Amino acid sequence: MFEIVITSNKDEKLLSQIHTCLGGTLSDTGGGSVLRFDNDVGKGVVRNISFDGGISLLDCDVTLSKEVTLLFKASDVSPINFLFISEGTLNYSVGNAEEPIVFERFQNIIVSEERLAKKGYAYAASNRLKLNCIRISRKAYLKKKNNNVNTLDSKLRRVFTDTKGAKAYLHQGGYNLKIADEIKKLNEVPHKGMFSTLSIEGRVYLILALQLQEHDTFLTEGALPHSLSRQDIKKIHELTDFILTNISRPITVEVLANASGLSAKKLQLGFKMSYSKTVNGYVRELKLKLARDYLKTTDLSISEIVYAVGIKSRSYFSKIFFEAYGLLPTDYRKQLKLGKHTNTENQEP
Incomplete structure (x- = not known):
């Protein structure tokens, strides 16, 4: 001290x-x-x-x-x-x-x-x-x-x-x-x-x-358009569990608004405050991280992983995975099988 x-x-x-x-x-x-x-x-x-x-x-x-x-x-x-x-x-x-x-x-x-x-x-x-x-x-x-x-x-x-x-x-x-x-x-x-x-x-x-x-x-218990209450922030943080539980589903702003009782504007504001990301950006990052873990720790096929994390298509998954980590999913798995070092674990999507 x-x-x-x-x-x-x-x-x-x-x-x-x-x-x-x-x-x-x-x-x-x-x-x-x-x-x-x-x-x-x-x-x-x-x-x-x-x-x-x-x-x-x-x-x-x-x-x-x-x-x-x-x-x-x-x-x-x-x-x-x-x-x-x-x-x-x-x-x-x-x-x-x-x-x-x-x-x-x-x-x-x-x-x-x-x-x-x-x-x-x-x-x-x-x-x-x-x-x-x-x-x-x-x-x-x-x-x-x-x-x-x-x-x-x-x-x-x-x-x-x-x-x-x-x-x-x-x-x-x-x-x-x-x-x-x-x-x-x-x-x-x-x-x-x-x-x-x-x-x-x-x-x-x-x-x-x-x-x-x-x-x-x-x-006066009002709310400025650019402000959130402590209760609002708590609801934003609780949505993390909801997203993980429903990761295989399409998770939109509307879905999260219904689950939390917050408006779409408050959701976007809360995610920017808490995670420095939009709602869609946060959900996509979480899906990519889970997909990367599946590639590393399971024998699931690429198509099965795409379905498990709720990404709309295999081609779109390959595109955003490459944008995030600089490797295609198939190449990432090949490197893992060959025992080659890959530094994607420390990369943010």
């Missing part, structure tokens, strides 16, 4: 304290600071940029070789944190909680901790973590002209006006690809120059607006 201790919530001190613990090179980009490191702890980039009105951006793209905990022991009031994870997961705990809360990929998360509460973010080794955190200092933001805090729902309005950090608040909302797309665009903006600074600030405000919108919709 590698521990990074933070004793101040001030933007100007945050990255320097991470640098002290983590090592690497800390540089000034003109609009903020960037930490780059590559050592026995891991490698990656952490960036911090401050804007007017108490708003700042802390984001990271890291792959660590050790389990790392970011532990906050600051005495000053913590900011409101709008978190979004594009890759990986993050464990979160406050005080002496026995079980950490898991922040998941693509989930809209808003965290505000009680003052003097010890809190930590734990990250498991060997997995990539891409995290975007928009931090809002309440006192500074309330001084901002046209802050419109009074238009927020009552729960979030109390969070923004709690300038002493008297109460904690946690929102684990829906899963949102629109926010993920905007963060991807944000990360593509160059890191220097006036145009860059203005572009980054504009995108930070847009992402913040989307996170606030998701929060409002979540509380």
